[in-house]
Amino acid sequence: MFFRLSRPMDIDPSGQLILDLPALAGFVRSTAAALHAAGARPGDRVAVFKENHFDCLLLAAAAIRIGAVPVMLSGLLPPDSVRALLRRVEPTLLVSNRRLLEEAGSDGGPLTSLAERTLSLDGGVPDALALVDVLGGPEPAPVPRGDDELMMLTHTSGTTGIPKLIMYTPEKLQGQMARLECRHLPPLTFGRNDVVAMFLPYVHARAFTWIYSVLTLSPATVLLMSENDPEVVGPLFRQHRPTVVEALPIDFLRMAPLAGENRGDALASVRTFIGNFDAMRWSAIRTFLNASRHWFPVWREGYGQSETGGLGMTMITRYRANKRRDERPGPRKVGRPMPGFVELKVVDPTTFEPVPTGEPGIVLAKTKARCVGYYGEPERWEEKAVGEWWNTGDIGVMTRTGALTLLDREVNYAPGGSCLEHEDVIVDHLPDGHDVALLPVPDGPPVPIVATPDGSLDRERWRGAVRGVPALAEPIVIAFKDMPRTGTGKILREALRTRYLAGVGHPGHGRWT
Structure with missing residues (x-):
């Protein structure tokens, strides 16, 4: 097995692009020595806030090796969010790069x-050590930690404000979250001959469970992608022929030209596409499945949360994706809970008593992988922990066959409909390059925010796209680039609501966001 990088790692002055396992282990040891030389010690919090790349994982492993607690912060976080999180954890050491360290926050003070x-x-x-000054020192001995000790902090997406910091222990992250993924379960997991391409925010817990599966199942080649520019991705994919591609919605959207009519063969060998972090629009799923020349390509979509790991999974075939546009779709199905790993139930949001099958309610999950808390915010954790169950904050329906379908987040849910379902239908009947966010309001129909390539909307196409969808308000049209999103591509609905619906409340109360 070897690892091919889309660009050199920021912790590697030599600029290597191809690494094997001994080389990765060497980087962890040398980086651990550098962090120790920079003053990090057992029990210290080491904040990693840098440009996204695979070396975020290696920096975390290096901090853990010397007994420190890595605090993993996305380089795409807004400056004020980063400052709020750093104040919360009070790190001994901040590891970053010059561009991010020079970004100004509203307080005007330096990040250092x-x-x-x-x-x-x-x-x-100024006032910062340089990596080259601390490399090459003696390697400190590893500092083991117990299964129930704090190992790492990562943050939530922050769609409703300052992100929460999730506390992970070895038992939760390694012993539970990564457990199912490390089993040999073709075609769900990797085989020895697979070429795996990964696009991911490498500061996220998903990156850690994924690397455990890679190290356990040993695919032939791993393509570690830090950018989604088709001009970079295309040549690499044509050279190495990936059979499994996992990416965020924002990455798939950026790579769409590779799946177009003049796509060449960059995606020809892909047997499995994996969507993570948020649901993909059906039009994009269809485009990528049709770009594969594999005899039976599938789209694997998971349902889960950072606090719980995976809760369910569904597989979408090329036949189903192509047929769906001609059907009257229902709410998005996210699959069944994984037997022996997860239990799901749907309850009344007021009484928390189970609702009848087919009735909407709050989705609760029970899993041994549930993390141990929110760092510095125990009250927010207690709001969502219901005994052994976890309040996902999602409104869903359990079918007679035991599958879960999602309607909306509780804060955006208006009884009698599903904005997520209606968004899927509308986007599926609009041209490429369009996206829609429906903002429900307490009194009146949902307000559509329509993002288009140039900020204009063909009203005839719009009327055709919403035919059969319950009544909507007049659309507010914006340019696609102006649709606010998190670093992982999720639409920031609160930002849209503040910008276009100032003073208009939510249909839900939002206690569990």
Whole structure:
């Protein structure tokens, strides 16, 4: 097995692009020595806030090796969110790069003031150490930790404000979350001959469970992607022929030209596409499945949360994706809970008593993988923990066959409909490059925010797209680039509501967001 990088790692001055397992282990040891030389010690919090790449994982492993607790922060977080999280954890060491360290927050103060020490991977920052100055020192002995000790912090998406910091222990992350994925279950998991391409925010817990599966199942080649530009991805895919591609919605949207009519053969060998972090629009699923020349390509879509790991899974075939546009679709099905790993139930949001099959309610999950808390915010954790059950904050329906379908987040749910379902229908009947967010309001029909390539909307096409959909307000049309999103591509509905519906409340109360 070897690892092919889309660009050199920021922790590697030598600029290597191809690595094997011994090389990766060597980077963890040398980086652990660098963090120790920079002043990190057992029990210290080491904040990793850098440009997204695979070396985020190696920095976390290096911090864990010396007994420190890595705090993994996405380089795409807004400056004020980063500052709020750093104040919460009070890190001993902040590891970052010059561009991010020079970003100004509303407080006007330097980011370096929020940690005892700062390590700039590319140097050039006043009051910060440079990586080249701390490399090459002696390697400290590993510091083991117990299964129930705090190992790592990662953050939630922050769609409704400042993200929460989730507390992971070895038992939860390694012992539970990664357990199912590390089993040999073709075609769900990797085989020895697979070429796996991964696009991911490498600071997220999903990256850690994924790397455990890679190290356990040993696919032939792993393509570690830090960018989604088709001009970069296309040549790499044509050279290495991936058979499994996992990416965020924002990555698939960016790579769409590779699946177009003049796509060449970059995706010809893909047998499994895996969508993570948020549901993909059906039009995109169809496009990528049709771009594969495999005899039976599938789209694997998982349902889960950062606090719980995977809760369900569904597989979409090329036949189903192509047929769906001609049918009257229902709510998005996210699959059945994994037997022996997860239990799901749907309850009344007021009494928390189970509702009859087919009736909507709050989705509760029970899993041994549930994490141990929100760092510095126990009250927010207690709001969502219902004994052994976890309140997902989603409104769903359990079918007679035991499958879960999702309607909406509770904060956006208006009884009698599903904005997520209606968005799927509308986008599926609009041209490429369009997206829609429906904002329900307490009194009146949902308000559509329509993002188009140039900020204009063909009203005839719009009327055709919403035919059969319950009544909507007049659409608000914006340019696609102006649709606010998180770093993983989720639409920031609260930002839209603030911008276009100032003073209009939610249909739900939002206690469990």
